[in-house]
Amino acid sequence: MAWQSKQREIGTAGWGWAIFAGIIAFIYFFPVLWIILTAFKTNADILAVPPKFFFTPTLENFVSVFSRSYIKGQAAVDTGFDRFFFNSIFIAGTSVLLALVIGTLAAYGFSRYPLPGNDTYLFIILTTRMLPPIIVIIPIFIMFRIAGLSGTYPGIILLYTAFNLPFTIWMMKSFFDELSPDVEDAARLDGSSEKRLFFKVCFPQIIAGLAATAVFGLILTWNEFIFALLLTGVETRTVPVAMAQTIGGDIGVRWGLLAAIETLFLIPVIIVVFVLQKHLLRGVTFGTIKR
């Protein structure tokens, strides 16, 4: 009978609460909604007082993301934003993937073959993320200069990989710690080598955790600004940096253009979260439910 009462509780969560939750969600989501609306407005509609909720949508802002004239009266030229979007996707994707591969293997090691002083190593790994970026940025900038990594893809990808590693290792270790060691012993008895054991027994069990870690890593990397500003060049520039450089110019801030860039910038994140959402929920709640 226990399940019945449980189900009823969920069923009768009530309209009151549902509307309340809806209002809260709307407040949280409103800035995003406003940006999306702004992206479809003409400049006149954007600056209208009181603000307009109903207007004739235009795609003009989206067109000027990719090509526009910089000086009044001149012909429109390519802005290079297609390149910047590619850079953002390529750099974030590659570095998160690298961090996941390295971090998952490291986490498995930390979890299953602890060294003397294991926790100290883990702590040290985490301390690399405790310093504010502004403190480490000058030494890194100089190192990149000397190593010739400034403005290159390998440079920024390496940096973001290192950036994502501590978090990935800690997350993945906690997922591995949750797995029953008996299951692995069972696989050993069933004849699996240590390598097959990892790929056929451990790995499939932590895919949800992997998805959650990937999403957090992607969001972090996707939005990163300071390192990208200093360490990427014209060729490797990411969207956040390019966006910042779009502000200003001879006709003041073009809000519609910025909103259009932001709207486009949101799309990949939404797609990733949508695709991984089933795993994401499980990954985030992993370990909070004791089996």
Place this chain on the structure above:
Amino acid sequence: MSILSVTGAEKRYGSINALAGTSFEVEAGEFYCLLGPSAAGKTTTLRAIAGLETLDAGRVVFDGQDMTGQPVQGRDMAMVFQTFALYPHLTARQNLEYPLREAGHDAGEIRQRVGEIGELLRIAHTLDRKPSTMSGGEQQRLAIGRALIRRPKLLLLDEPLTNLDAKLRHDTRAEFKRLHRELGMTIVFATPDQLEALTMGERIAVINEGWIVQIGTPRELYAAPADRFVGTLVGAPTMNLLPAAGSDGKVALPFGEIGNGPWSKTLADFPAETELLFGFRPHDIRLAGPEAGPALRVDAKVHLTEPLGDITVLDLEAGDAVFKMVLPEEEAVQYRVGDRVAVEINPDKTLLFARDTGAAIR
């Protein structure tokens, strides 16, 4: 010929001696029980046999081969873990297939064996489900199936019934005996439950604090426990133990003196007033008959009654001692708390232990 022998196995975890020189031998085809309380070292012993644990000292010889230091993989043995340790990401069918795939069997063979095991263990209807959606009993049978499907020479079972409810446990005991009879493999079965050990084990090794205390058939352990630990572990309700003093081959109890026990001869050589523990099982006490026999007659008072359905356990008070006796329900109904009852303790079946060491005196 013994198929498995463990000799002087020692294993330390920090300051804990999980195994302190464990030795025993298992015959081919035997149903061998490791009986001991929690933390006695049962799991550690099984894991050492499987090679999952490296011993600090001692040897494991299996099927004529020294297994010490050999890899876990490729041993002709399987283990059922107390937690079942099913592969949570695989369906029941894939769980059964796993060991066969690792061993490189072809698809036809795999299909056939999975079918057979599904029938044998009555889990054919759950084969396409994940373990988490199966009941406790189904999970347990799946775990056994995964162990059996390779047809190993030796099956190690670590408390496979502990996580099941009482009814299921009872049915599964019979199931294990049937499987053992039908498949004829050697089984080492670890359990903290004396009833499981007595009903299933052909031989039982009682283990405590990493030591094998006694090895014997269920009957031997019940009738002639090596020490007080085995005496009180085996049998339910627990054996009565009363402090006593021995002199001249006789034992002085709070309610009288008893002689002519199996221990009389040995006790005669002991110094007077030796401190003893006198053991007698609740099942071996009778209601006193009209004429006096060789048994010790005790006039007692009913202290407590505990009806268990077909039998009733009476707590009796005599002298300043309290002990239990078991009566069939129909004989017990006449007694109320406070009633007087005369009972007889037959010396033949009584046991004697040294109070300091706990060792049996026979």
